Amino acid sequence: DISGVDSDGFRQDGKNVQPALNVNMTTYRLGALRGFDDGWAAAVSVPWVRNRVTGEIGGLPATGVGGGLGDIAVLGKKTIWTNESDSRAVATVGLELPTGKDDATFARNNAVTNGYYTGGRPRMPLGWQAGDGAVNGYLAVAYGRWMGRVSFVALVATKLHSSGDQDVKIGDIFIASVNGTYGVAKSVAFSLGLTFRTQGDDSYPNAPPPGVRQPALAGTTTHAPVLFIDPSIRVNIANKVTMGIEFRYPIIKPNDGMVPQFNTSFIFYPELF
Numbered sequence: 001d002i003s004g005v006d007s008d009g010f011r012q013d014g015k016n017v018q019p020a021l022n023v024n025m026t027t028y029r030l031g032a033l034r035g036f037d038d039g040w041a042a043a044v045s046v047p048w049v050r051n052r053v054t055g056e057i058g059g060l061p062a063t064g065v066g067g068g069l070g071d072i073a074v075l076g077k078k079t080i081w082t083n084e085s086d087s088r089a090v091a092t093v094g095l096e097l098p099t100g101k102d103d104a105t106f107a108r109n110n111a112v113t114n115g116y117y118t119g120g121r122p123r124m125p126l127g128w129q130a131g132d133g134a135v136n137g138y139l140a141v142a143y144g145r146w147m148g149r150v151s152f153v154a155l156v157a158t159k160l161h162s163s164g165d166q167d168v169k170i171g172d173i174f175i176a177s178v179n180g181t182y183g184v185a186k187s188v189a190f191s192l193g194l195t196f197r198t199q200g201d202d203s204y205p206n207a208p209p210p211g212v213r214q215p216a217l218a219g220t221t222t223h224a225p226v227l228f229i230d231p232s233i234r235v236n237i238a239n240k241v242t243m244g245i246e247f248r249y250p251i252i253k254p255n256d257g258m259v260p261q262f263n264t265s266f267i268f269y270p271e272l273f
Contacts, residue, residue: 001029003265007258010219014255017218020056023128023258025049027070039079046072049100049130057112058216064113064122066104066129071096075138087145092157094138100131102164112216117166118206125220126168127202133164149183163203171200171223179230187237193230195248199223201256224254234267241270 004026010018031045047070054063075094082088106113106122113122126132140157159173179193202221204212212221229251234244244267253259 006261008261009259012218024052041077043075060110064106070100071131092140096136102129102133134162152180169203191232195228198225222256224256226254227252
């Protein structure tokens with residue numbers, strides 16, 4: 001799949017604090033899932049990331065690109081409850097490995113680009129890097145039910161981050177979502193979902209004084225809850241390939257941190273076995 005997030009401003013206490021800053025984050029992801037007996041499955045997800053930063057932070061030039069192989073995730077899935085006629089619950093646990101690059105730099109040296117890390121290099125914030133240099137964990141539980149042409153899935157999930165270089169840590173993420181799907185025809189389905197996402201603030205304990213809470217860096221390392229609406233359409237071709245497109249719009253925008261724009265994701269997956 002291909003997914004992206006574009007910034008629509010950076011906020012602190014509901015106010016736009018970085019009017020000249022733009023961040024574009026795009027991920028190309030290749031994944032595979034293999035089922036086994038007794039309701040077990042294993043998955044791997046390999047991302048290729050390109051995060052582009054342009055404009056200014058705190059009134060000073062800040063342009064850079066964090067790109068390349070991202071952090072590879074390996075996951076295990078287990079059906080923990082099932083009613084074969086109409087419903088199922090599945091638990092997921094996984095690890096994200098530090099395979100991505102986490103030391104991309106801004107193009108210029110100045111007070112803001114050197115404000116995140118010690119060492120005299122204008123290193124980009126960890127949340128804008130291709131990887132985060134740490135082992136992270138995934139936990140999730142999903143429940144799905146189907147009734148003729150209609151089905152729905154409810155999901156709660158968390159991503160738990162550990163500390164990387166210079167003890168920098170990305171805030172832990174919690175997601176709750178519900179998605180309903182209607183099969184218009186045998187090979188075409190429409191879906192509509194709501195996704196609630198919240199994240200703790202990023203931590204830079206060794207940042208040069210006055211630290212990342214200074215007004216010049218406001219909004220670049222903080223986060224707040226956001227609610228998305230997610231309509232999508234999927235088409236199955238000859239029971240061999242499924243293609244789809246999903247739109248994501250923030251109907252409740254965060255009061256702190258990056259405000260996401262309306263975005264589009266593309267999905268493609270073949271059934272190999």
